[in-house]
Amino acid sequence: MKTPITATELCEQAGYSLFHYYRLFQSAVGMSVMQYILRRRLIHAIYEIRCGGKRIDVILEYGFDTYAGFYKAFRREFDCTPSTYIKKGRAKRPYKLNLYKDDDYMVSHKKALDVLKHWKLENETISDVYHESNGEKNNRAFYVGKNFVLKFTKNYDEAKNAIALCNAIKGVAILSESFDEKDQAKLSKWLEIYRNILWGYDSVVKLTNEECAALPYVVMADQLVSTAWFSEQDKYTELFEINKRMTQWLITISDKLKIN
Numbered sequence: 410m411k412t413p414i415t416a417t418e419l420c421e422q423a424g425y426s427l428f429h430y431y432r433l434f435q436s437a438v439g440m441s442v443m444q445y446i447l448r449r450r451l452i453h454a455i456y457e458i459r460c461g462g463k464r465i466d467v468i469l470e471y472g473f474d475t476y477a478g479f480y481k482a483f484r485r486e487f488d489c490t491p492s493t494y495i496k497k498g499r500a501k502r503p504y505k506l507n508l509y510k511d512d513d514y515m516v517s518h519k520k521a522l523d524v525l526k527h528w529k530l531e532n533e534t535i536s537d538v539y540h541e542s543n544g545e546k547n548n549r550a551f552y553v554g555k556n557f558v559l560k561f562t563k564n565y566d567e568a569k570n571a572i573a574l575c576n577a578i579k580g581v582a583i584l585s586e587s588f589d590e591k592d593q594a595k596l597s598k599w600l601e602i603y604r605n606i607l608w609g610y611d612s613v614v615k616l617t618n619e620e621c622a623a624l625p626y627v628v629m630a631d632q633l634v635s636t637a638w639f640s641e642q643d644k645y646t647e648l649f650e651i652n653k654r655m656t657q658w659l660i661t662i663s664d665k666l667k668i669n
Contacts, residue, residue, distance in 0.1 A: 410453050411470050416442050439515035439548070439561075448515075451483050452503045455491055459500035487546070488536060499539060499546070504644055515548040516561045524561075525553065535559070588655045596658070600665055607668050616668075625666035632656050 419442060420430035434442045454471040458464055465476055473479040483491050487499075494500055518535060525531045533554040538547040549561040589595065607624065610616070636656055639649035659666070 410446075410450050411472070413472065414446055439520065440517040444517065445515070447482060448486055449503070451479075451486055454479065455483070455494060455500045456502055458491065459495045497539070516551075518551070521551050521553075521559055521561075525559065530554070530557070533557075588651045588658070590654065590658060600662070603666070604668060611668070621668055624668065625663045628666055629656075629659060629663070632659060 416431065417427060420427045423430055425433065431442065434445070438445055440448070450471045454467050454473075457467045468476055468479040471479075473482070480491065483494070487494055489497075521535055522531050525533065525535070530553060535551045535553050538550040538552060538558070551559045553559050607616075632652065633656060636649060636652040639645045639652060642649075
């Protein structure tokens, strides 16, 4: 990241023409090769600055001529200032991407806007999604205006499974990016939202007595499966710990997950 890199050099090493290399890279990664290099340099630079590196020395090492140039590129890429990014705890140690894994696929704002045109939402404001627990950016999800979240996947089976899961739990989402057992106000609010979702569904499609009785088990099954998955993902260690605590709390209030 600290040495000059050109697309021409990369395509020659890969054995492709420049045009073909650009197309392959865009398809595999979700953004152009030079945008990807810029993004990785910004991520590495801001982490070193957060760790105490002198700003001007760090940005020069990563190929920026001035701090003003780094600042503009950073704001354009992350929609906030470098200092705000650090204060919000987002400047984490960069991890090596595995482009063979679907969850390391990246999507640019331009790509997101192109997709939103299908629903005539291209004029909505889009913003990045950050995990509250660890400050990491979700490379495949965006907030769209105030009412929507847009998420991408290359894995068709993943999309089908997500749809099936949503249908199975009747719209009840329980995974959390933050959890505080002592924050009774927030926990009460969670239960209120949970019940309102179910009552809203019940007002449209009447739940049977058997379905009402099964709700706590459906919720717990979803939570356990998802938390178990987090436990096997190195970069989701914090999310695993958070949702493990939330699972333990859900067990203690299982009776409150029922609706009459």
